[in-house]
Amino acid sequence: MGEQPIFTTRAHVFQIDPSTKKNWVPASKQAVTVSYFYDSTRNSYRIISVDGSKVIINSTITPNMTFTKTSQKFGQWADSRANTVFGLGFPSEQHLAKFAEKFTEVKEAAKVAKDKSQDKMETSSNHSQESGRGTPSSTQASSFNGTDDEKISHVEPEDVVLQSENNRLKAAVEQGNTNAKKWETELQTLRDGNARLVDSLNEANASVETWKKQVLICQEESTHLRNKIASLETQSNEVNQEKETNSRLTSRVKELEADLQDKDLELENLRKQAEIIPQLMGECDGITEKLKAAERKNGELEARVEALQKDVEEKQQQQGSLKRELKKMTDTLDGKLDELQEFRQGLSKLGTD
Incomplete structure (x- = not known):
């Protein structure tokens, strides 16, 4: 069947900066497809990602690899064969969790496959060692169990060298x-x-x-x-x-x-x-009537005042005439008094005389 994808997701791919070994360098301008592949012929697992025509991840998973979650959406693993560290930025925490679970499963499967291959290699090496042990003994047997004619026959040194060279070839x-x-x-x-x-x-x-x-x-x-x-x-x-x-x-x-x-x-x-206006109107009417009465009284009083003024004027005129008459009488009285004084003086003089 060859190599087949077994899990696929999308993520932003990064690689560690080879100069600083600290900073991340983007390997893709956008999110790309990242897939797990299983090779049935080699019994191996790889993580492969392609951006356009460029292969940005080709990492064979080994049992000693570890996928580390460095944040809620970012994870990384080191590849000693590629001499770099790959980082993946996922769109969500669920995508990161699924990728990490698959990494653990694939790593365990790679470990099992490695153990099986080691067992096969040890078995084949044991068979080869046993066959190797049998070959020299047969060679020795053939050399020691040769015929008497071969023992008697004399072999030239050049033939021995050619035979050994032929065997080596x-x-x-x-x-x-x-x-x-x-x-x-x-x-x-x-x-x-x-x-x-x-x-x-x-x-x-x-x-x-x-x-x-x-x-x-x-x-x-x-x-x-x-x-x-x-x-x-x-x-x-x-x-x-x-x-x-x-x-x-x-x-x-x-x-x-x-x-x-x-x-x-x-x-x-x-x-x-x-609401107060009707009351005020009533009061105003009463005041108006009072004012009219006061005006009538005022008219009467003015008439009385005029009459009194006339009486006063008449009284003044009468008083003036009385004053004139009184003055005349006073003057007359003064003349009479003067005359009387003169008469008293004359009488006194007469008394003294």
């Missing part, structure tokens, strides 16, 4: 045939791997086309959303203006309500005053 040819078969197997494995990579690249190219279409759709949606955002911002500005207008109107309404309350108070006061 035969062993080298057999070893070369063995290596050739091994290399053919490895070559076939590499061809299968290349075929799988070509299929992966084709799938990646198809995915790229799909992603390009999705990017175009996303760009169109982004343009549509930007236009919608612009229209919403315009509407928001209009709404803000309307809010300002409403706030001004609200303040004006409050002012008008305050004025209306003042007017209501004035109206209430006027109503109270209007």
Whole structure:
């Protein structure tokens, strides 16, 4: 069956900076497909990720590898064969948890496969050692159990050298045939791997086309959303203006309500005053009648005053005439007194005489 994907997810791929061994360097511009592959012929597991036509992850999982969660959405593992550290940024914590669980499962399966391969290697080595032990004994037996003719016959040194060289060449040819078969197997494995990579690249190219279409759709949606955002911002500005207008109107309404309350108070006061008006009108009528009576009395008093003034004038005239008469009488009396004084003086003189 060859190498088949057993688990696939999407993540952002990073590699550790080889110079600093601290900072992460993005290996992909966006989230790419990351898959676990199982090779049934080699009984091995790999993590493979392709960005376009570039293979950014080709990591064979070994039992001593460890996948570490460094945050809620980020994990990493070290690959000693690639001499780097891979990091994956997942869209959610659930994706990270599934990938980590699969890593643990694959690592355990790789450990089991490694143990089985070691058992097979030990078994084959034991068989080879046993066959190796039997070969020299047969050689020795053939050398020691040779015929008497071969023992008697004399072998020249050059023939011995050629025979040993021939044996060495035969062993080298057999070893070369063995290596050739091994290399053919490895070559076939590499061809299968290349075929799988070509299929992966084709799938990646198809995915790229799909992603390009999705990017175009996303760009169109982004343009549509930007236009919608612009229209919403315009509407928001209009709404803000309307809010300002409403706030001004609200303040004006409050002012008008305050004025209306003042007017209501004035109206209430006027109503109270209007209730008092009939009483005041009655009082005003009484006051008017009193005023008329007072005016009549005032007229009478004025008539009396005029009459009194006339009487006073007459009295004054009479008093003036009386004063004149009194003055005349006083003057006359003074003359009489003078005369009387002179008469008294004359009488006194007469008395003395």
